[in-house]
Amino acid sequence: MEHNHNKVIDEGRQGEALELDNANISGKKLYVESYGCQMNFSDSEVVASIMTNNGYSTTRNIDEADVVLINTCSIRENAEQRVRNRLTEFKHRKDQKPDLVVGILGCMAERLKKSLLEEEKLVDLVAGPDAYRDLPNLVDEVGTGQKAVNVLLSRDETYADISPVRLDHGGISAFVTIMRGCDNMCSFCVVPFTRGRERSRDPHTIVEECKDLLSKGYREVTLLGQNVDSYRWNLTSKGVVKDENQPTTNFAQLMEMVALVSPDLRIRFSTSHPKDMTDDVLEIMAKYENICPYIHLPVQSGHSTVLERMNRGYSREWYLERIDAIRRFMPDCAISTDIITGFCGETDDEHDATVSLMQQVKFDFAYMFKYSERPKTLAERRFADDVPEEVKAKRLTEIIELQLKNSKLSNEKQVGETVKVLVEGASKRSEDQLCGRNGQNAMVIFPRENYEKGQYVLVKITSCTSATLLGEAISIC
Ligand code: SAH
Ligand code: SF4
Ligand code: F3S
Numbered sequence: 001m002e003h004n005h006n007k008v009i010d011e012g013r014q015g016e017a018l019e020l021d022n023a024n025i026s027g028k029k030l031y032v033e034s035y036g037c038q039m040n041f042s043d044s045e046v047v048a049s050i051m052t053n054n055g056y057s058t059t060r061n062i063d064e065a066d067v068v069l070i071n072t073c074s075i076r077e078n079a080e081q082r083v084r085n086r087l088t089e090f091k092h093r094k095d096q097k098p099d100l101v102v103g104i105l106g107c108m109a110e111r112l113k114k115s116l117l118e119e120e121k122l123v124d125l126v127a128g129p130d131a132y133r134d135l136p137n138l139v140d141e142v143g144t145g146q147k148a149v150n151v152l153l154s155r156d157e158t159y160a161d162i163s164p165v166r167l168d169h170g171g172i173s174a175f176v177t178i179m180r181g182c183d184n185m186c187s188f189c190v191v192p193f194t195r196g197r198e199r200s201r202d203p204h205t206i207v208e209e210c211k212d213l214l215s216k217g218y219r220e221v222t223l224l225g226q227n228v229d230s231y232r233w234n235l236t237s238k239g240v241v242k243d244e245n246q247p248t249t250n251f252a253q254l255m256e257m258v259a260l261v262s263p264d265l266r267i268r269f270s271t272s273h274p275k276d277m278t279d280d281v282l283e284i285m286a287k288y289e290n291i292c293p294y295i296h297l298p299v300q301s302g303h304s305t306v307l308e309r310m311n312r313g314y315s316r317e318w319y320l321e322r323i324d325a326i327r328r329f330m331p332d333c334a335i336s337t338d339i340i341t342g343f344c345g346e347t348d349d350e351h352d353a354t355v356s357l358m359q360q361v362k363f364d365f366a367y368m369f370k371y372s373e374r375p376k377t378l379a380e381r382r383f384a385d386d387v388p389e390e391v392k393a394k395r396l397t398e399i400i401e402l403q404l405k406n407s408k409l410s411n412e413k414q415v416g417e418t419v420k421v422l423v424e425g426a427s428k429r430s431e432d433q434l435c436g437r438n439g440q441n442a443m444v445i446f447p448r449e450n451y452e453k454g455q456y457v458l459v460k461i462t463s464c465t466s467a468t469l470l471g472e473a474i475s476i477c
Helices: 038-052 077-096 106-112 132-143 191-195 203-215 251-259 279-287 304-309 316-329 348-361 378-382 389-412
Strands: 013-017 029-036 067-072 101-105 125-127 148-150 173-177 220-224 266-270 294-296 334-341 365-370 418-426 433-438 443-447 456-464 468-476
Touching: 029 038, 029 077, 029 106, 038 067, 038 101, 038 106, 038 132, 038 173, 038 220, 067 077, 067 106, 077 101, 101 106, 101 132, 106 125, 106 191, 125 132, 132 148, 173 203, 203 220, 203 251, 220 251, 251 266, 251 279, 279 316, 304 316, 304 348, 316 348, 334 348, 334 389, 348 389, 365 389, 389 456, 418 443, 418 468, 433 456, 443 456
Parallel strands: 029 067, 067 101, 101 125, 125 148, 173 220, 220 266, 294 334, 334 365, 443 468
Antiparallel strands: 013 029, 418 433, 418 456, 433 443, 456 468
């Protein structure tokens, strides 16, 4: 789910602060910093919305904050370590300013619960992913000297009625959460423990949010969920209709509803699960020009026995068949993946199977990680974390090198082609260059001329690196 495509290994986006200039009723200022996946960044916008409705204004300057919230990730040990370092810095800050309220949100809050407050004494407030409506009360409780903890997980909270406060003024691309939680039990993964049961959001609130974004100048939405293919409204997990008098909606139908909002609104989604990604989704993708031909389909391993230990619910053959299906429906569809090296008991042969799968599929992009054991997961209880660190690292280096070649190949294929780019703004290096992505999610850079942010521009690709396509604009489209 992480989305910085310029880095091969992505440990989540790093501590970005957010700011809004709303009416400042209480005079109190909130500073929020987010780590982890897109869901967390999207949740921080919900948090900002809840807090600004309760009289706070937000700031990007931590020095002027009365409340500091850190939205955290537990996916790998090093993600948590980074947060701990940051919390220690906040603690020093609190020594200087004793009234400062420091709170932890997100997955680490849910995983470690009140121990962060009682044993480690790192924070004043702990709120899990389903407890954000309670934040204004929790902050008040801190003010009266109480322990402020809410880590209750919910079966139905989707924050459907809260319109997230968008934190990038004049933004082009927005996240829209369509479901929360995860009911899969991949044996390596902490998410089911930190995010609770899977639940889907009312489709009409999703469509309304997309319409609203379009009217505010946004031109792209990314529909978010841990497993978007199991999105379902008015249906049980067994596919039984809940209320006969109401329509049902699955993921393919939801995508169609969003695609029909406007041809000018481009649609992406993340993450698809290989065991649940059905042909009806591919059919809808192929049917609508504004649904981007790009699928993030995490494979994790290329060996069926490892996939079984991971409890992923599919085999190598099943995965490869899904790749064939994608290419049948959309020959130009880009495909990216996630891979874990050194999972419990992974042999050289099993690792080689991952390498051969990568050679066969030639992913356009991949996020690659060393296995990091997480407390309470099935893998932690059942298997030994027995692949030595050096072996994990060596295997990781090998697949990263292979992926760099594949990414380069994927970009080279587009040199000479003309692609449609949604302009996101100036490129990082120069104000004279614009950047944006094509439908396949490749970053494209081209001279600004008179083109502007938010326009769809046809760009002729003239050269590339493994991370970027370079070209020249032809016209608006
Ligand atoms: N819901 C998404 C994944 C969310 S986590 C999905 O099912 O694909 C993002 C990625 O982190 C996973 O795809 C996996 O590759 C990686 N990951 C999860 N747990 C991990 C662990 N314990 N160690 C290393 N990588 C892990
Ligand atoms: Fe974790 Fe698996 Fe759920 Fe993804 S599908 S969040 S990897 S348990
Ligand atoms: Fe996301 Fe990290 Fe939680 S990847 S769901 S923030 S554990």
